[in-house]
Amino acid sequence: MTRYLLKRVGQTLIIVVLVSFCTFMLVNLMPKDPVYALFGSDISQEEYDAAFHNMGLDKPLLYRYFLWAKDFITGNFGTSYRYHLPVTELIGQKVGITLYLSVLSTLISFPLGMLLGVITAVKRGKWQDTVLTLMANLTASLPGFVIAIVLLYVFCIKLKVLPSTGFTFPWQDFGKHIRQLILPLFCLSLGGIAGICRQTRSSMLEAIRQDYVRTARSKGLKENYIIKTHVLRNGLIPIITMIGGRLAHMIGGSVFIENVFSIPGMGTLMVQAVNDVDVPVMQACVMLSALVISLAYLVTDFLYVAVDPRISLQ
Structure with a gap:
């Protein structure tokens, strides 16, 4: 167990280092000049040179990467070019909203998607299966931001029955929070419900054909008991695998949803940082997303053992 944990943590660290290097290089090789993006193109050459030096852009690229990596490890993400605030303070104001929406969406997507997937598998070939599968395929094929714009x-x-912009935490104004949350949460959850429904149906149908299900039926066990105890539990492994991927999709999808509904979260901050060439903010947003997704996949590995005792983390 300890050996496996150390191995997975080591792999996660390697992935994070590679992501950090690629992110830093790609962001700093953007064609738009961050000095002009911040101060405009009408500044003098002396002002440009001073800003270029103060932003550390006159140092070699690799040297700047190692300086940034050292600061990142210590929790210093730098200072925003646009807002002139520490990036940690800036992200701290936004990350809670994005994580709140992502967690809520995940808690809605998985139970509801699994329930619909079980129904389609048990009612295979019947009208329930046809209708739900058609809706799942249609929903999965539509981009989330298109659904958001239509809604x-x-x-x-x-x-004019729901607000179009903004976000309020429930402890500030619960009624306003619910009204502002309905459309964004629906858009974030819909694709997950469709994907999980399709995966659950596929896993359930594969498990139903196994010998142990036929044996359970030959013993006279009730169909509901067989579905809950044998079929569903053995079909959960592929569904658990989707947790990490779904969280990654949530964080990426929030970029579009938050901008459509003007939600002041990480997605909106990231888009503003790209438009303003705010390099420290861009790098921090990507790295935090990579860390969260890596941790989600790590937790997924341990959930395998809880679901299937045949799997051992050795």
Whole structure:
């Protein structure tokens, strides 16, 4: 167990280092000049040279990477070019909103998607299976931001029954929080429900054909007991694998959803940082996303053991 844990942590660290290097190089090789992006193109050459030096852009690229990596390890993400605030303080104001939406969406997507997947598998070939599978395939094929724009137009612009922008935490104003949360949470959860439903159906149908299910039926066990105890539990492994991938999709998808609904989260901050060529903020956002996703995959490995005792972390 300890050996496996150390091995997985080591692999995670290697991935994080590679992501940090690639991110730093790609961000710093962007064609847009961060000095002009910050101060405009009408500054004098003396002002440009001073800003270029103060931002550390006159140092070699590899040297700047090692300086940034050393600061990142100690929790110093630098100072935002645009806001002139520590990046940790800036992200601290935004990350809670994105994680809140991601966790809520995951808690909704997995139970509901698994329930619909079980229904489609048990009712295979019947109208329930046909309708739910068609809806899942249709939903999975539509980008989240397209659904968000359509819902925004219908419910916010035409019907005017829901707010179109903003985010309020529940302890600030619960009623306003619920009204602002409905559309973004629906858009973030819909794709996950569809994907999990399809994966659950596939895993369930594969498990139903196994010999141990036929043996359980020959013993006279009730069908509901067989589904819950044997089929569903053995079909959970591929579904658990989706947890890490789903969280990655949540963090990436929040970039579009947060911008459509003007939610002040990490997604909106990342888009603003790209537009402003705010290099420290871009690097920190990508690295934090990589860390969260890596930890999610690490936790997924340990969930395998809880679901299937045949799997050993040795």
